[in-house]
Amino acid sequence: MTSSIVKDILASPIQMADQVIKLADEAQTFKLECLELKAKTEKLIALLRQAARASNDLYERPTRRIIDDTEQVLEKALQLVDKCRGNGLMKRLFTIIPATAFRKTSMQLENSLGDIQWLLRVSISADERDDEYLGLPPIAANEPILCLIWEQIAILLTGCSMEDRSDAAASLVSLARDNDRYNKLIIEEGGVPPLLKLLKEGHVEGQENAARAIGLLGKDPESVEQIVNAGVCTVFAKILKEGDMKVQAMVAWAISELAYHHPKCQDHFAQNNCIRLLVRHLAFETIQEHSKYSIASKQSMSSIHSVVLASNAQNQNDHHDKKTMLEDNDNKHHQIARPVGNQSSNQMHNLVTNTMAMKHQPNGHAHVSIAGTSMKGREAVDPVIKAQMKAMAAKALWQLAKGNITVCRSITESRALLCFAVLLEKGPDDVKSFSAFALMEITAVAEQHAELRRSAFKPNSPAAKAMVDQLLRIIQKGESDLLIPCIRSIGHLARTFRATETRIIAPLVRLLDEVEFELEVRLESAIALTKFACTENFLHETHCSAIIEAGGAKLVIQMILFGDQVIHKICALKLLAYVAMHVPKSETLAKDEVLGVLEWGRKNSQLNQDPLIDDLLEQATGRLELYQARGTRGFH
Numbered sequence: 001m002t003s004s005i006v007k008d009i010l011a012s013p014i015q016m017a018d019q020v021i022k023l024a025d026e027a028q029t030f031k032l033e034c035l036e037l038k039a040k041t042e043k044l045i046a047l048l049r050q051a052a053r054a055s056n057d058l059y060e061r062p063t064r065r066i067i068d069d070t071e072q073v074l075e076k077a078l079q080l081v082d083k084c085r086g087n088g089l090m091k092r093l094f095t096i097i098p099a100t101a102f103r104k105t106s107m108q109l110e111n112s113l114g115d116i117q118w119l120l121r122v123s124i125s126a127d128e129r130d131d132e133y134l135g136l137p138p139i140a141a142n143e144p145i146l147c148l149i150w151e152q153i154a155i156l157l158t159g160c161s162m163e164d165r166s167d168a169a170a171s172l173v174s175l176a177r178d179n180d181r182y183n184k185l186i187i188e189e190g191g192v193p194p195l196l197k198l199l200k201e202g203h204v205e206g207q208e209n210a211a212r213a214i215g216l217l218g219k220d221p222e223s224v225e226q227i228v229n230a231g232v233c234t235v236f237a238k239i240l241k242e243g244d245m246k247v248q249a250m251v252a253w254a255i256s257e258l259a260y261h262h263p264k265c266q267d268h269f270a271q272n273n274c275i276r277l278l279v280r281h282l283a284f285e286t287i288q289e290h291s292k293y294s295i296a297s298k299q300s301m302s303s304i305h306s307v308v309l310a311s312n313a314q315n316q317n318d319h320h321d322k323k324t325m326l327e328d329n330d331n332k333h334h335q336i337a338r339p340v341g342n343q344s345s346n347q348m349h350n351l352v353t354n355t356m357a358m359k360h361q362p363n364g365h366a367h368v369s370i371a372g373t374s375m376k377g378r379e380a381v382d383p384v385i386k387a388q389m390k391a392m393a394a395k396a397l398w399q400l401a402k403g404n405i406t407v408c409r410s411i412t413e414s415r416a417l418l419c420f421a422v423l424l425e426k427g428p429d430d431v432k433s434f435s436a437f438a439l440m441e442i443t444a445v446a447e448q449h450a451e452l453r454r455s456a457f458k459p460n461s462p463a464a465k466a467m468v469d470q471l472l473r474i475i476q477k478g479e480s481d482l483l484i485p486c487i488r489s490i491g492h493l494a495r496t497f498r499a500t501e502t503r504i505i506a507p508l509v510r511l512l513d514e515v516e517f518e519l520e521v522r523l524e525s526a527i528a529l530t531k532f533a534c535t536e537n538f539l540h541e542t543h544c545s546a547i548i549e550a551g552g553a554k555l556v557i558q559m560i561l562f563g564d565q566v567i568h569k570i571c572a573l574k575l576l577a578y579v580a581m582h583v584p585k586s587e588t589l590a591k592d593e594v595l596g597v598l599e600w601g602r603k604n605s606q607l608n609q610d611p612l613i614d615d616l617l618e619q620a621t622g623r624l625e626l627y628q629a630r631g632t633r634g635f636h
Contacts, residue, residue, distance in 0.1 A: 006055030009067050010048055016074040017045040020081055027084035033102040034081050040109040041077060044070070047116040058123045059154045061189045066119050066139055070112040077105050111138035122154045149175065149185050156194035165198050166206030169213050176216035183217050192217065192230040199235055199247075207239070207247040215254030224262035232258070233265075233272040240277040245381050245389050252278060252392035259399035266404045275400065275410045281393040282419045284378065285386065387428050394423065394434035401441040405452060408445040412456035417442075421466035424474065424482075432482060436474075439467065440485040443492035457496045468493070475507045483521055487511065491528030499539050505532065505546035512555035519568065522559060526571045533578040544582040553579065553592045560597060566606050573601045574613060577620035584623040595624045 024038035048070075051058060083097055118137035140147030148171075155168035172191060175182045186192075192214065199210040214232060218224040239251045255274060259266055269275070378386075397416070400407050411417075420435040427435065446452045457464045471486045480486075490504060497504055511517050511525035529552065532543035547553070556579075559572035580594050589595075598621045601607050608614045 005060075006058050006063065007052055009064060010052045010055070013067060013071045013074055014045060014048050014052070016071065016078060017041050017048065020074060020077045021045070023078065023081040023085060027081055029084045030097065030102065031084075033106075034084050036106055037077050037081060037102065037109065040106060040113065041074070044074075044109060044113055044116070047113065047120065051116060051120060054120065054123065057158060058119065059150065059157055059190075061153075062119055062122070062139075062150045066112075066115040066137070069139055070116065073105070073108040073112050077109060080105055114138045122151055123158060145175070145182060146185060146189070149182070149189055149191070153186070153189055153191045153194060156191070156198060162201075162203045162206050165194075166202060166209055169195060169198055169202075169206060169209035172213045173209055173216060176213055180219055183219050183223060186213075187217055187223055187226050192227055192232070196231060196235045199239065199251075204244045204247055207243065208250050211236075211239070211247060211250040211254050215250070215257040218254075218258040218261050221262040221264070224258050224265055227258065228262075228265050228268050233268045233274065236269070237272040237274050237277060240274060240281070245378060246385050248281065249385065249389040249392045252281070252389070252396040255396040256392065256399045259396070259402070263399075263402055263404070266400050266402070266407055269400060270404075270407050270410060275397070275407055276414065278393045278396050278400075279411065279414045279416045279419070281389055282397070282416060282423070283414075284390075286390070286419045286422050287415060387431060390423065390427065391430040391434055394420070394431055394438055398434055398438035398441055401438060401445065403441075403445060405445055405449050408442045408449075409452060409455075411438075411442060412446075412452065415463060417456070417461075417463035417467045421463065421470045424467075424470040436482040436485040436489075439471070440488045440492070443489045447492040447495075453493075453496055457493060459498065472503055472507060475511070478507075478511060478517065483511070484524055487521070487524045487528050491524075491531045494528065494531035494543075495537050497532075497539070499542050502546070505529070505543060505552075506550040508532075509547060509550035509552040509555065512552060512559065514555075514558060514562070519564065523568050523571060526556065526559065526568070526575050530571065530575045530578060533575060533582065535578070535582075540578070540582050544579045545586075547575075547579055548583060548586050548588050553586075553589055553594060557592060557594070557597050560601065570607055570610075570613065573598075573607055574616065577601075577613075577616045581616070581620040581623050584627040589624065590628050595621060595628060598624065 020041045021038050024034040024041070027034035051063075080097065080101060115137045118135070136144055136147050140150075152168040152171045152175075156165050156172075159165040159168060172186055172195070176186060195210045195213055199207050199214075202210065214227060218227050236251050236255060240248055243251070255269060255278075259269070397411060401411060417439075420439050423431050423435045424439075442456075446456060468490075471489050474480050474482050474486045475490065487508065490508065508525050508529050512522050512529075514522060517525075529543075529547060531537065533540055533547060537543060553576065556572045556576045560569050560576065563569045563572065576594060577598060580589055580598060583589070598617055602614065602617045602621065608617060
């Protein structure tokens with residue numbers, strides 16, 4: 001707090017104290033009591049003037065509150081001593097002063113003395129006060145935790161040693177973990193700016209404590225908004241660019257927390273280059289080069305993408321795929337979609353290996369970092385910290401990508417998809433988990449934005465192929481905790497797969513089996529398959545036939561007839577209706593008595609409350625009745 005502001009705050013109580021002293025000398029009644037008030041006011045004015053001299057060092061929040069209380073006490077004292085000045089008999093008779101008034105005011109002046117003494121002590125550095133225990137000021141008697149918060153923030157502001165400031169940040173971490181009210185108090189009392197200052201200036205431990213405290217403080221949109229307004233995005237970006245990796249990991253975690261509790265802050269972090277910096281950490285020792293952050297010579301290949309295209313041209317003679325760009329249902333009147341195709345795990349591994357090898361070739365990729373930073377020297381960092389950094393970077397990207405087309409475009413324009421694919425295969429469990437959830441959010445946004453689908457998931461994109469390979473690998477194994485996000489990701493991409501892509505449907509159908517898989521897995525699989533089978537998907541007939549061929553009809557019927565929850569029955573009924581509507585001639589559907597199931601669903605009031613479902617069931621049963629009536633004889 002600036003000196004001029006403090007002096008303005010202190011000017012009024014100092015003038016009021018002077019008046020109390022002057023009027024106390026003129027008292028005609030209660031002279032002893034007035035002299036007692038005068039003595040305490042003299043001590044108080046001395047402390048107030050000392051505070052004015054130390055105005056540059058005073059911590060604003062407690063200063064304002066203590067001085068406001070002190071001014072109220074002095075006002076009461078002034079009223080008392082003024083009443084005692086009257087000389088006339090009538091004034092004495094009609095001026096009633098309760099016997100307890102002087103005692104109460106004297107006690108309040110004593111409390112104000114204690115408050116200002118505490119304020120002066122708390123506003124000097126720990127070295128100057130010789131580690132003296134400050135105790136609680138009288139003002140904090142009803143709310144002792146507020147005093148503790150003041151003390152820790154004051155140390156952050158005035159502490160001479162980085163160790164003291166680090167300890168203060170750690171204390172705020174402990175308070176922030178306790179309850180949400182403490183979080184709000186820390187923010188209201190001005191705790192964020194000194195935490196950011198410690199993050200910029202402190203040693204590793206202090207920076208880590210500061211970043212953790214900031215992440216814990218952002219527990220609601222209002223708090224996050226205040227933290228962002230304090231300048232957190234700029235400071236976090238600087239740490240991600242050139243800080244210690246242990247601190248960078250904590251900063252990435254804090255970003256994920258802030259973005260989770262207030263998604264509107266996503267754009268602020270994106271505008272401060274946090275996305276590219278997080279992807280850069282994700283790519284470190286995952287893939288050797290990163291096309292978005294490197295500049296190649298004209299004679300050299302420009303990116304991993306170029307390496308893969310050259311490899312595909314040489315090894316697979318995939319000339320047709322390189323000419324064909326992805327067209328989804330928005331262009332379906334011009335061309336059938338040409339989405340992501342087959343790519344084996346070994347090919348994905350070779351992709352990364354070949355790219356890494358390019359760095360060591362004479363005409364290979366010349367790396368020039370656009371961000372102006374280098375990961376040189378990071379190889380010696382503890383592998384545990386490296387893994388933690390990747391996990392937190394993936395977690396931050398997950399939260400930043402949610403529903404944000406700008407962030408998702410930035411992520412997919414980098415080689416982050418390839419990083420996620422590699423990490424899904426080889427990363428530690430938490431890195432795999434956060435990578436899977438990040439992909440789930442990116443593909444969810446792509447599902448809603450055709451432009452992103454075309455740019456990020458075109459058929460000759462090696463990153464997209466590698467990503468789909470890993471998602472399918474997890475789905476085919478059917479044992480991982482990552483099943484749900486991987487199923488959702490494949491469902492989000494349902495409109496991007498080619499007619500020649502035959503690997504997708506069967507693994508999803510297998511997940512409908514109630515014997516092998518939990519209810520949530522079966523539900524998500526049914527939802528994903530519905531996105532393949534729905535009319536909006538240009539290849540719906542092909543996909544519906546594949547569902548039938550994989551035995552999906554019987555499994556879906558089991559979900560409808562024997563499912564425990566209505567929502568699961570409805571999802572399964574919707575899937576079955578699309579399959580029946582688009583492949584009504586299927587002999588399998590006739591043998592499985594799908595028509596009867598759909599008619600039962602139409603009559604079930606729990607299942608057809610939605611008009612859209614009712615209309616879909618009507619169309620599906622109409623189609624089945626038409627075609628199965630013609631071919632019934634051939635089915636027996």
